[in-house]
Amino acid sequence: MDSYVIQTNVNDSLPSMLDVRVNIGGRSSVQGRTKGRKARWNVRPSDMSNKTFNPIRAIVDNMKVKPNPNKTVISLSIGDPTVFGNLPTDPEVTQAMKDALDSGKYNGYAPSIGYLSSREEVASYYHCPEAPLEAKDVILTSGCSQAIELCLAVLANPGQNILIPRPGFSLYRTLAESMGIEVKLYNLLPEKSWEIDLKQLESLIDEKTACLVVNNPSNPCGSVFSKRHLQKILAVAERQCVPILADEIYGDMVFSDCKYEPMATLSTNVPILSCGGLAKRWLVPGWRLGWILIHDRRDIFGNEIRDGLVKLSQRILGPCTIVQGALKSILQRTPQEFYQDTLSFLKSNADLCYGALSAIPGLQPVRPSGAMYLMVGIEMEHFPEFENDVEFTERLIAEQSVHCLPATCFEYPNFFRVVITVPEVMMLEACSRIQEFCEQHYHCAEGSQEECDK
DSSP states (O other): OEEEEEEOOOOTTSOOEEEEEEOTTSSSOOBOOOTTOOOOOOOOOOHHHHHOOOHHHHHHHTOOOOOOTTSOOEEOOOOOTTTTSSSOOOHHHHHHHHHHHHHTOSSSOOOTTOOHHHHHHHHHHHOBTTBOOOGGGEEEESHHHHHHHHHHHHHOOTTOEEEEEESOOTHHHHHHHHTTOEEEEEEEEGGGTTEEOHHHHHHHOOTTEEEEEEESSOTTTOOOOOHHHHHHHHHHHHHHTOOEEEEOTTTTOBOTTSOOOOGGGGOSSSOEEEEEESTTTTTOGGGOOEEEEEEOTTOSSHHHHHHHHHHHHTTTTOSOHHHHHHHHHHHHHSOHHHHHHHHHHHHHHHHHHHHHHHTSTTEEEEOOOBTTEEEEEEOGGGOTTOSSHHHHHHHHHHHHOEEOEEGGGGTOTTEEEEEOOSOHHHHHHHHHHHHHHHHHHOOOOTTOHHHHHO
16 A cells, blocks of 8 residues: 655644555555444534424415315415416417427526527616616526525625515515515505505614515415605605615506606615516416616626625526527517416406405405405404414315415515415305304404494
């Protein structure tokens, strides 16, 4: 056996030699010795995995209730527009994918931030004079979820905090807390169509606040902020020097009676990372292509944030190359009628659902203006046998086989969320069953018998 001695350092407090023994003849492997350590198996999950917690999964997985076997299950809980097959993507979108696959050009690795040509297409699609974009301002990601993850990771360190909406998408908390980032909840006001309580929001900001997360249009609320309200939000961010992470995955998915305003078009002073993707507007959530749009006209982010996003993107080497290859055709060839038809269907279902649930004693739906959701308040005093929204929705499953998400999943108890992408006939049937359920369990609150008798 030949031995080699390698000098590693000259620090007297550390061992000065590393003894490596190599059998050139191949009989024995590398041999080493670690002083003071008794080898034993001790494989434990990481702190990051232990801190990762999805409140939706935690609540839904603990709902042990079984649906009524005599009634077909109607799921109003899943934010996937493809589930029932009634909302297919446009044929142009599908053909773009086929062409990209058949071309054979997109089978290898792309740059971690995406092909330059694909980033140019996204920049061109979203460019406007109020918020100009170039390819260098675009990072392609594996879905909007990864876009949000990269933005949080580049803006916040462990021990800092971010501001997120209540009610709000649970992924913000899941991602932040797994990274050791604290979350602070600012309130949305149902009586004001889910506008932000701006005074309460501003009171949460301190020297450790790394960013403000704004989701517009909203999941789970289906709300769309007015231009005036967005300007007020931006004024808070500018006054407090807090950058914004704009979750705009439902951008342009607003009903005909209101208008969607991208946040970046309303401010030149507040740096904004806007997150979007193909999932919802193009009805292909499984294709996993998202993006980050960097709006920084005052150069507040500078090169450091841009470089940080590039470095973070290199952890998984970017999104699917075939979808990137199809992106030009998807953005350029999808007809306007496709978008209009999708929104027309969603608005019709929203109106139907809102109208039906508004007529049910004990429920207080909030009319949506976009996205794919509607929130319904439960007047719990009229349903005394249920302790909270989780019990209410559990019994709704058990008795009526209608599955809605309790809004405790979104940190907003005594509401539930309805997904409005189901076929119209299923929506009608679901509303009918919810009415039957509420009529069976409704009780007049103490002192209000006279009102109930009317």
